Amino acid sequence: MIPAQFDYLAPTSVADAVAALAEHGDDAKVLAGGQSLLPILRMRLNAPGVVIDLGRIPELQGVSEDGDHLVIGAMTTYAAVLASEAVTTHAALLSKAIATVADPQIRHRGTIGGALVHADPAGDVGAPALALGAELVIAGADGSTRTVAAEDFFEDLFATAVGEGELLTQIRIPKHTGWGAHYEKFVRVSHQWSIVGVAATVRSEGGSIAEARVGLTNMGSTPLRARSVEEALVGQPATDEAVRAAVASVTDGTNPPSDLNGDADYRKHLATVLTRRAVLAAAGA
Amino acid sequence: MTRINMTVDGVSYSDEVEPRTLLVQYLRESLGKTGTVIGCDTSNCGACTVHLDGTSVKSCNVLAVQADGHEVTTIEGLAQNGELHPVQQAFHECHALQCGYCTPGMIMQACDVLKNNPDPSEQEIREGLEGNLCRCTGYHNIVKAVQQAAGTMSSASSASSASAASPASSQAVSS
Ligand code: FES
Ligand code: FES
Numbered sequence: 112m113i114p115a116q117f118d119y120l121a122p123t124s125v126a127d128a129v130a131a132l133a134e135h136g137d138d139a140k141v142l143a144g145g146q147s148l149l150p151i152l153r154m155r156l157n158a159p160g161v162v163i164d165l166g167r168i169p170e171l172q173g174v175s176e177d178g179d180h181l182v183i184g185a186m187t188t189y190a191a192v193l194a195s196e197a198v199t200t201h202a203a204l205l206s207k208a209i210a211t212v213a214d215p216q217i218r219h220r221g222t223i224g225g226a227l228v229h230a231d232p233a234g235d236v237g238a239p240a241l242a243l244g245a246e247l248v249i250a251g252a253d254g255s256t257r258t259v260a261a262e263d264f265f266e267d268l269f270a271t272a273v274g275e276g277e278l279l280t281q282i283r284i285p286k287h288t289g290w291g292a293h294y295e296k297f298v299r300v301s302h303q304w305s306i307v308g309v310a311a312t313v314r315s316e317g318g319s320i321a322e323a324r325v326g327l328t329n330m331g332s333t334p335l336r337a338r339s340v341e342e343a344l345v346g347q348p349a350t351d352e353a354v355r356a357a358v359a360s361v362t363d364g365t366n367p368p369s370d371l372n373g374d375a376d377y378r379k380h381l382a383t384v385l386t387r388r389a390v391l392a393a394a395g396a
Numbered sequence: 397m398t399r400i401n402m403t404v405d406g407v408s409y410s411d412e413v414e415p416r417t418l419l420v421q422y423l424r425e426s427l428g429k430t431g432t433v434i435g436c437d438t439s440n441c442g443a444c445t446v447h448l449d450g451t452s453v454k455s456c457n458v459l460a461v462q463a464d465g466h467e468v469t470t471i472e473g474l475a476q477n478g479e480l481h482p483v484q485q486a487f488h489e490c491h492a493l494q495c496g497y498c499t500p501g502m503i504m505q506a507c508d509v510l511k512n513n514p515d516p517s518e519q520e521i522r523e524g525l526e527g528n529l530c531r532c533t534g535y536h537n538i539v540k541a542v543q544q545a546a547g548t549m550s551s552a553s554s555a556s557s558a559s560a561a562s563p564a565s566s567q568a569v570s571s
Contacts, residue, residue: 112437119398119415119461142462149457150439153418162415166462190451214527215508216445216454301526302440 114152121164125171125250125280128163132276133252135161141278142166143186143225146217171224171280174198183282185224190215192223202284204292204312204324204393208239211294214302224279227264230271230333232368233304235296237265237334238326240282242310248281249273256280265333287324290314293392295385296328299372305329306372307381311389319348320394325358330365330382337361340386349394351387358386400464404429405473413460420444420455422463423470431472431500435529442528445501445508446470452508454527471500474507482552483507483545492541494532502528506542514550518543 122128132139140159142148143166151157165171171186174195181201183192189209192198199206212218212226212235226236227247240247245261249272259272266272273279292312296305308328314321323344325337343357367378397412404427411426423429423446432455435443439457446455447469455468474481480488483506493499502525509516509524516524521542522535530538 113418113421114416116414116416119459121461142459145459145462146439146457149418149459150437152416153437153456164459164462214442215524216442216452216505216527217439217457219448219451220453220458301523 112153112155114149115155115158117152117159118161119164120161121167123167123169125168125278126254128165128168129250129252129276129278131161131163132278135163136275139163141228143228144188144220144222145225146213146221147225147229147231165278176201177283179286181284181286183223183284185227185279185281186222187224189218189221189223189226193218201286201288202239202243203290204239204243204287204294204310205236205284207292208235208294208296208308208310211235211296211305211308217302223282227282228271228273228279230265230269231304232268232332232334233306233329235294235305235308235328237261238308238310238328239294239312240284240326241265241334241336242312242324242326243284243287244324245285246283247272247279248283249277250280251277258283262336268332287312287314290322291393291395293389295389295392297381297385307367307378307385309382309385309389311386311393313344313349313390313393315349315394319346320344320390321346323390323393325361325386325390327361327365327382327386330362330367330378332366335365337386339363340390344390349391349396351391351396354387354390354394354396358383358390361386398461398464400461402460402463402465403467405468405470415459415461417460418456419446419448419453419458419460419463419468422460423455423468429470429472432470433497433500435497435501440527440529441498441501442505442525443498443501445504445528447504447508450511452505469504471504474503481507482548483510483542486541486545486548487538490537490541490544492533492537498528498530498532502530502538506538506545509542510546510549514553515546516542 138160296308310326339360347353362379435441
């Protein structure tokens with residue numbers, strides 16, 4: 112099937128894109144990489160009157176460094192994030208998670224900002240963004256911008272802090288240089304959405320864990336951060352026994368879905384196992 | 397209608413299209429490039445894989461208007477002067493197909509894999525082709541064909557040392 116008719120706009124600046132959004136309001140959909148939106152339009156699950164393509168706005172693309180932060184343009188493709196040495200060096204967790212997204216063709220087109228705003232709870236970008244304490248820069252009317260912490264960004268299933276007439280423009284990630292990282296994703300077939308995913312990044316000091324950050328994929332209607340696990344890991348040696356005990360509380364406060372891929376209890380079991388594996392791998396054990 | 401300009405398999409085209417036209421639809425229905433096929437509605441199968449500015453994409457998951465000003469290579473543009481591309485030749489020799497429906501996409505994606513990694517392991521080939529589904533072969537001969545093509549292409553490129561070694565690390569990224 113092909114999409115229903117729509118008008119197509121391809122602004123070349125953020126200001127023009129925001130103006131187009133203001134003009135068309137609810138009738139408009141923003142097209143980033145299109146790897147989730149186009150299937151939705153093709154299956155006619157949505158039929159916007161106007162599609163605003165961000166693909167011709169150079170200022171939304173690329174990775175740069177700003178002091179102790181990495182700055183990633185919202186329209187930077189997964190492939191470009193993976194190719195960025197700055198990301199591998201300073202936010203290894205993000206690279207590891209993105210390497211598991213879909214398949215190579217989709218990683219060539221799909222964008223980090225598109226994924227964050229789409230906010231599919233089974234998507235692999237939210238958990239590392241949360242774990243790394245990312246900040247999301249959002250542009251609004253009249254050149255205004257605001258910055259939202261990842262913790263406040265994800266509101267619900269497919270719902271974020273990006274309001275009507277607004278556009279996610281940048282992802283700012285505090286550098287985690289030297290931190291070990293691992294993304295443990297559980298799927299039954301290749302290029303599937305995560306049944307459960309765990310993003311863990313760890314700073315080790317003299318053989319034990321000095322700091323840890325843990326994010327969970329598909330354990331609720333939004334990505335979640337497992338703070339109790341992060342705290343319990345501090346000072347622990349990176350051994351199977353110690354980590355097993357420290358991650359026991361990982362399912363506290365989670366509310367995973369039940370579906371064909373597994374019921375909620377099964378997902379909770381998975382989260383416990385995957386968190387242990389992810390933390391051990393991140394700690395280099 | 398929106399006017400688009402695109403180079404496809406080395407030929408420039410300029411056409412008016414509806415914005416909703418998928419790239420694969422434009423290639424097949426406007427340009428007659430039916431070598432590129434459609435296997436699904438969900439962007440899973442990879443049968444429609446083409447190269448956009450030298451990088452593999454699923455052409456059912458790109459609008460023709462998004463490819464305006466860009467360069468597309470389809471399976472029909474791979475053979476040069478009547479000579480099959482080494483990947484095509486290897487698929488033929490290794491019997492890497494049965495019904496052949498997945499083959500155009502498999503070959504285009506295999507080319508992308510080899511561009512980024514001229515000497516891939518079996519595991520790397522399987523992962524590189526994970527966005528391409530085959531209902532017939534069980535994949536074994538496809539993997540063999542890619543391995544054979546890697547061998548042919550690397551001996552060909554070391555033979556013609558005139559062509560500078562291409563750094564495999566950086567991949568081109570489409571806008
Ligand atoms: S037709 Fe494009 S992925 Fe199936
Ligand atoms: S040969 Fe039939 S689908 Fe692959």
